[in-house]
Amino acid sequence: MVLDIVSNKSKNLSSQALRWRLLLSYMGVMMTILGLSALAIYKYTRHNLYEQMDRRLEVLAQAASHNLSTIKANYDRHQEIGLAGNPPPARVRRYLDGDGDLDIPWEHLRQPDQGVEWFDAQKRLVGNAGILLNDLPPQPGWQFGRQKKIRTVTLPAYSGSDSQKQLEGYIRANQVTDEIEVILTRLRWGLGIGGIGVIGLTGLGGIWLTKQSLKPIEQSFEQLKQFTADAAHELRSPLAAIKTSVQVMEYYPERLHPQDLKKIGAIASATDHTIKLVEDLLLLTRIDSGSLQETVSWVELSLTEILEDLLELFQSSAQAKEITLESHLLPNIMVQGDGAELARLFRNIIENALQYTPGGGKVIISMKEERQNILVKIADTGFGIAPEHLSSIFDRFWRADKARTRRAGGMGMGLSIARAIAKRYQGEISVTSQIDIGSCFQVKLPIN
Incomplete structure (x- = not known):
């Protein structure tokens, strides 16, 4: 139930943006x-x-x-x-x-x-x-x-x-x-000056009316975010207990019936998946509320080293799927930020590329410097994304039907988190794709 509410309401549209959109529509009319x-x-x-x-x-x-x-x-x-x-x-x-x-x-x-x-x-x-x-x-x-x-x-x-x-x-x-x-x-001047005055008064009245009309929505949205954060936080303790109990049971397999081992493995997998989902919800809630920016201090770090570590991390899984993982990185690209967040950003995109690329395919990670920005491209030869779905792939909990049948696990949060982190760094993510040819994600981040 919580996931359904969040998927329907959390569309990365802030109350301020909604307020201005309503005000502009009202003023236009x-x-x-x-x-x-x-x-x-x-x-x-x-x-x-x-x-x-x-x-x-x-x-x-x-x-x-x-x-x-x-x-x-x-x-x-x-x-x-x-x-x-x-x-x-x-x-x-x-x-x-x-x-x-x-x-x-x-x-x-x-x-x-x-x-x-x-x-x-x-x-x-x-x-x-x-x-x-x-x-x-x-x-x-x-x-x-x-x-x-x-x-x-x-x-x-x-x-x-x-x-x-x-x-x-x-x-x-x-x-x-x-x-x-x-x-x-004189009539034209009167109508013009009077119209400007009326528009000014209408604008002030529209701002007040829009603010008043959006108060219940803003309160509901804040309550929803708070409920999501509280629910995710409260779920961490029981999930940790379940994971610990499953690990203990897996440590003593001789005490279990052989037919129960498979069920225990499924419970462990579902628990890990739910824990990851809870962590993702907490991260998105902190990003939406701005609390993450207050608690994390940024330092100068090497984006090149972060991507090299991720390549090393995913090398084994790529080899297991017979996917070629290539890289063309620039040396000593320094950025201001938090290493865990940047690693999370690119890990989600690389993981997405590997999961949607069939065996024998290729995933290429490259870097290009453009003025005061660094462009990181993650291209794959996977299934591709239909043109009508390109505008929805960054929505939370969104997955195309084709992806649901081909991907095991996953809740459609990875790309949404990647975009939220990129926006926090005054960056942006764009994507181009063709069915049965592949996709190319481009991350633009400011550099020192």
Whole structure:
């Protein structure tokens, strides 16, 4: 039961990492909502402002349509004067009369940034009023000017009844959009500054909410780690007693029935396996809690000598399986650390390579110096690891089904412990593998 709990919960994801992951997800959702809301507000406000301007221009153009006949007559009179010998003005008179207004009862509608233009049926400019002129040809509807931001509305003017109406010309009302653009610029700044403020407050609230929501999980996780450590510690004494009793029984085989010797051997093997598992659990618990770093002092030691000792240790087991164990080590590679931990790191990887390499295969250990790091490669010609399993091989208690049928013993803790030790040394472990070709584990550690 303990193993099932640990295998499901201990995935090397600290509460701090989980907290930041939840916070970033929360902030991403909130920023997306705020961004879409601000965009919707901006689009809605812009549409309404321009719609109001279009309505004012439409009212102005409709009112100006009543003067089209008078303006056309005035234009024709100027044309006749020009044909009689008097030069016509270079441009149609800017104003309809001498007082400079539109000479109509709705002249108070005209603003300094507005203008009205009258066209005949052939789209010739016959008159204009106001200080704003547009260089676009008259097109019914709403449009923007080319030279500067001008909003225009052009309406056709007809005479006669609905059944026999005749096109008399066009009236175009113009207005500069600077006022609306100023409002929209202020709105953009307001939404931006307000959004930053809201995001800041949301972030602070998210940090607090995330912290509060994770408290029960963190407490449960700490209780789980403490329970694992306590359970593993309490199991050491009875396991030691069982191992001692089995050793005594094996020391006096004559007192046992021959059929019981095999059972005693199985008990001894299971006891040794359980003791190793308990030690692994205690080691991982101390690494997770950080207590191991406080109790172990690091010294300068030779990584080359550690690997040479491990090669000598595994030489006999490799020969028993008819596996060739090769090494290409660099001399005098010094690192800061604890010898037992580093030996444990590489022993687990080498043992894993030997266990998954069939007879007649090869395991090669090599070293390469790269800047301020030392790379140790353990390559084998074993069964290999499926691509979909590469991301899971360092999980605690994980083993592929193929491995379960080929490996006797083992609880899937070796590679997890190796990675935990490597991280403690600011190092990392990577692996590449191909089915039926082999695997290559690379350990990168900082050197002096």
